[in-house]
Amino acid sequence: MCAEIHGVQYLIFGLQTQILVIQHFMQIAQCQGRMFVIFLFLCIQTALCAACNVTIISRDDWGARAPNDHDHLHTPVTVALIHHTDRDHCTTKAACIQELQDMQNFHMNNQSHSDIMYNFMIGEDGNVYEGRGWNTVGGHMPYWNIVSLGIAVMGNFQRGPPNSAALGALQGLLACLVENHKLTPDYKLYGHRDVGHTNCPGNSFYDVIKTWSHYDTGKPVLPTKTPTRS
Numbered sequence: 001m002c003a004e005i006h007g008v009q010y011l012i013f014g015l016q017t018q019i020l021v022i023q024h025f026m027q028i029a030q031c032q033g034r035m036f037v038i039f040l041f042l043c044i045q046t047a048l049c050a051a052c053n054v055t056i057i058s059r060d061d062w063g064a065r066a067p068n069d070h071d072h073l074h075t076p077v078t079v080a081l082i083h084h085t086d087r088d089h090c091t092t093k094a095a096c097i098q099e100l101q102d103m104q105n106f107h108m109n110n111q112s113h114s115d116i117m118y119n120f121m122i123g124e125d126g127n128v129y130e131g132r133g134w135n136t137v138g139g140h141m142p143y144w145n146i147v148s149l150g151i152a153v154m155g156n157f158q159r160g161p162p163n164s165a166a167l168g169a170l171q172g173l174l175a176c177l178v179e180n181h182k183l184t185p186d187y188k189l190y191g192h193r194d195v196g197h198t199n200c201p202g203n204s205f206y207d208v209i210k211t212w213s214h215y216d217t218g219k220p221v222l223p224t225k226t227p228t229r230s
């Protein structure tokens with residue numbers, strides 16, 4: 001004879017503008033005198049199961065257009081690929097939102113991308129902005145799109161690195177991606193120039209990320225096996 005007790009708890013976190021609801025099902029099954037406790041976590045909303053120490057502005061909140069197409073990204077991926085946008089800098093949320101809308105229009109209208117190219121963008125206002133986001137293949141680097149998350153800081157950082165607000169937001173986002181199993185804990189960090197013929201992410205920014213612990217000094221090897229766990 002097995003007795004079962006079901007309990008449901010709802011935890012609600014106010015995460016800046018985003019409401020995160022975690023349904024937590026606890027099941028205690030008593031089977032032949034032995035007790036089993038089973039926890040099932042189901043995250044509703046886009047992807048955030050663990051709260052992060054960084055402000056992430058959703059697509060809705062910056063007025064993103066709907067994408068024309070969408071391919072599922074199998075996560076966790078093993079590579080974070082860092083870019084600069086090589087466009088305008090922005091230091092206020094309002095200016096960053098304007099720049100994001102202009103950039104999305106340029107990527108979609110002029111460059112025939114299905115959406116803004118990057119998974120996430122970061123402004124020198126210290127905010128992270130959701131691009132294609134957590135679970136969608138990016139359009140930032142052929143071959144690498146399906147095995148990486150593409151993160152761009154807005155501006156050109158050839159002669160001068162991003163400000164500390166943007167660098168702090170980038171580090172917060174990387175930790176958040178690991179925490180939420182979107183990046184593997186031993187992920188490799190590369191600059192765009194490590195895998196393509198480009199100045200991106202700019203000399204000064206590149207000099208900064210090269211000092212970070214996940215930066216991989218070896219020759220980048222395109223991961224051949226896409227992780228299947230989502």
Ligand SMILES: *[C@@H]1O[C@H](CO)[C@@H](O)[C@H](O)[C@H]1NC(C)=O
Nearest residue numbers: 102105106107108109110111
């Ligand atoms: C993008 O395309 C629009 C419409 O064809 C055009 O007016 C605009 O100048 C283009 N923008 C750039 C930056 O090339």
